[in-house]
Amino acid sequence: MMLLFDKLQSLGHSALTSLQRLGRGHVFLMQVLPAMEGMLFRPGLLIRQMYSVGVLTMLIIVVAGLFVGMVMALQSYYALVDFGAEDSVSVMVVLSLLRELGPVVTALLFAGRAGSALTAEIGLMKATEQLSGMEMMAVNPIERVIAPRFLAGFLSMPLLAAIFSAVGVMGGYLVAVELLGLDAGAFWSQAISNVDLYHDLGNGMIKSAVFGFVVVWIAVFEGYDCVPTSDGLGKATTRTVVHSSLAVLGLDFVLTALMFSE
Amino acid sequence: MSTRTIEIMVGLFVAAGIAALFMLAMKVSNLSTYGGDEGYVISASFDNIGGLKVRSLVSASGVRVGQVVSIEYDSDGYEARVTMSIDPQYDKFPIDTAASIMTSGLLGEQYVGLQPGAEEEYLKVGSEIELTQSALVLEQIIGQFLYSKAEEE
Numbered sequence: 001m002m003l004l005f006d007k008l009q010s011l012g013h014s015a016l017t018s019l020q021r022l023g024r025g026h027v028f029l030m031q032v033l034p035a036m037e038g039m040l041f042r043p044g045l046l047i048r049q050m051y052s053v054g055v056l057t058m059l060i061i062v063v064a065g066l067f068v069g070m071v072m073a074l075q076s077y078y079a080l081v082d083f084g085a086e087d088s089v090s091v092m093v094v095l096s097l098l099r100e101l102g103p104v105v106t107a108l109l110f111a112g113r114a115g116s117a118l119t120a121e122i123g124l125m126k127a128t129e130q131l132s133g134m135e136m137m138a139v140n141p142i143e144r145v146i147a148p149r150f151l152a153g154f155l156s157m158p159l160l161a162a163i164f165s166a167v168g169v170m171g172g173y174l175v176a177v178e179l180l181g182l183d184a185g186a187f188w189s190q191a192i193s194n195v196d197l198y199h200d201l202g203n204g205m206i207k208s209a210v211f212g213f214v215v216v217w218i219a220v221f222e223g224y225d226c227v228p229t230s231d232g233l234g235k236a237t238t239r240t241v242v243h244s245s246l247a248v249l250g251l252d253f254v255l256t257a258l259m260f261s262e
Numbered sequence: 263m264s265t266r267t268i269e270i271m272v273g274l275f276v277a278a279g280i281a282a283l284f285m286l287a288m289k290v291s292n293l294s295t296y297g298g299d300e301g302y303v304i305s306a307s308f309d310n311i312g313g314l315k316v317r318s319l320v321s322a323s324g325v326r327v328g329q330v331v332s333i334e335y336d337s338d339g340y341e342a343r344v345t346m347s348i349d350p351q352y353d354k355f356p357i358d359t360a361a362s363i364m365t366s367g368l369l370g371e372q373y374v375g376l377q378p379g380a381e382e383e384y385l386k387v388g389s390e391i392e393l394t395q396s397a398l399v400l401e402q403i404i405g406q407f408l409y410s411k412a413e414e415e
Contacts, residue, residue: 050272094290159279166282191290
């Protein structure tokens with residue numbers, strides 16, 4: 001009997017802690033969003049963060065995009081050539097890049113490369129009491145440290161996703177036209193006649209903005225909320241990557257169902 | 263690293279992002295074929311539209327002249343009512359133009375083909391095409407074939 005109550009208590013405890021964490025996350029977001037206006041007076045802070053969040057992530061995005069596009073082209077060629085429909089390779093590559101792979105893979109890489117770095121950086125600031133130090137000097141750490149990182153991540157994600165898709169399309173072109181010998185004109189014209197500007201490109205960009213918001217929110221919150229020890233910092237970084245990847249995949253399903261159901 | 267280098271790198275990053283968006287919009291999406299909303303809308307009724315979908319092509323002599331905007335079932339005439347938006351530069355379809363639903367290739371997508379007639383007057387906003395030909399449904403053709411075979415024997 002006692003054992004049962006113990007189990008129940010631990011279940012209730014963990015449910016309450018996760019609810020609390022969720023609540024803290026939202027309160028935190030409500031503090032960060034108004035602090036954005038500070039950015040207007042100090043654009044330098046934003047630029048510096050755009051560098052560490054966006055520019056440094058670009059390498060992995062370009063390389064991943066290139067290879068994803070090339071592999072997509074190869075695989076869809078093998079599948080479609082049996083039906084004599086190999087001209088549709090470009091449609092397959094472009095549509096899957098714009099709608100799904102661009103936003104999702106970019107968000108996953110972004111969570112791994114930039115999200116974890118953000119968490120570790122902010123968490124270490126907390127552990128070494130730099131954040132408290134700022135407060136002592138009447139500098140609001142949310143305005144000075146969190147808001148620039150948040151905005152930089154949110155702005156970088158759609159740009160990174162666009163770069164990913166564009167490089168992927170070029171990779172697909174390389175394989176389809178240069179390697180497999182498909183017709184270059186058919187490659188582009190098939191894509192143009194089957195891809196819609198708003199429906200495909202626009203929705204993909206909306207997706208990537210949503211993913212960027214969620215990933216960067218989780219990353220800065222985990223850093224700000226972490227237990228200020230080396231162990232807590234490690235756990236917070238792991239949680240950032242795991243939670244933001246899960247959030248991206250789950251949200252992707254919801255967004256796809258909403259956008260492409262017709 | 264100096265502030266200048268960082269700012270240059272960020273500038274490059276933003277420029278690359280916007281260039282990528284621009285390239286996607288121009289090269290692989292239908293931005294260039296957007297007549298947008300200015301196209302004029304005409305409609306046609308078909309007995310059977312087969313696999314025609316909203317945003318399917320409307321073509322004349324194989325050239326894209328517009329797209330299907332909506333498809334409804336008209337329960338008064340027991341017919342499918344297809345509304346099409348035709349790009350404004352193609353404003354010279356005679357009123358006796360015929361519309362038929364065709365298939366590109368053996369298994370390809372279905373589209374509406376327009377065959378211009380000979381009248382002097384042209385189709386305008388809200389016109390309805392009277393001469394229509396339904397989609398060929400494979401089951402019906404096979405059915406007819408088997409039926410005629412049975413007749414012969």
